[in-house]
Amino acid sequence: MDNDILFVQLFDIYKGLLTDYQRELFNMRYFLDLSFAEIAVETGASRQSAAGGIKKIKDKLLEYEKALKLKALYDDLEDFAERYLSPAGKQALKEILGR
Amino acid sequence: MDNDILFVQLFDIYKGLLTDYQRELFNMRYFLDLSFAEIAVETGASRQSAAGGIKKIKDKLLEYEKALKLKALYDDLEDFAERYLSPAGKQALKEILGR
Numbered sequence A, B: 001m002d003n004d005i006l007f008v009q010l011f012d013i014y015k016g017l018l019t020d021y022q023r024e025l026f027n028m029r030y031f032l033d034l035s036f037a038e039i040a041v042e043t044g045a046s047r048q049s050a051a052g053g054i055k056k057i058k059d060k061l062l063e064y065e066k067a068l069k070l071k072a073l074y075d076d077l078e079d080f081a082e083r084y085l086s087p088a089g090k091q092a093l094k095e096i097l098g099r
Helices: A002-017 A021-031 A038-041 A047-070 A071-084 A087-097 B002-017 B020-031 B036-043 B046-068 B071-082 B087-097
Strands: none
Touching: A002 A021, A002 A047, A002 A071, A002 B046, A021 A038, A021 A047, A038 A047, A038 B071, A038 B087, A047 A071, A071 A087, A071 B087, A087 B071, B002 B020, B002 B046, B020 B036, B020 B046, B036 B087, B046 B071, B071 B087
């Protein structure tokens, strides 16, 4: 489950680099909590192909994080906010990061 | 030239998503200031292929910015730093962003 949280965070950061189909697959698996068999029914693909599609998305997300380290950056900015920012500064940073 | 500065900034942010060959091409064009003909000699490709390779990299960089908007984020964080941060806070932010 901890691992699931990581992939949901990475998806939230990097979803703009995925295709519409990959976003839909990820949504079915991680937000609608469908099994691979159920995803196969929804997409008209085989169960194996659904599982392979999800695996490929997870690999992509890890590859993007390795290349850009944005999750690490956001984590660091959270620590930074605690340490250096007033409540108004925290709110302003939240708005910049939340766009 | 303004446009060149934009692409150098985008390259600095997204180079981790490019291939080694694309990074090398970009380096020859934007940092070593080689002509397409000179790049062609260096890479053993045609002049047209060198120009096409650079064009493809620029398209990729614009596509990444459209998807992730990191240059926009960094620009906003600069404004934010001016407004909300002490000198120590600015230094800490600079270190987080400069990794």
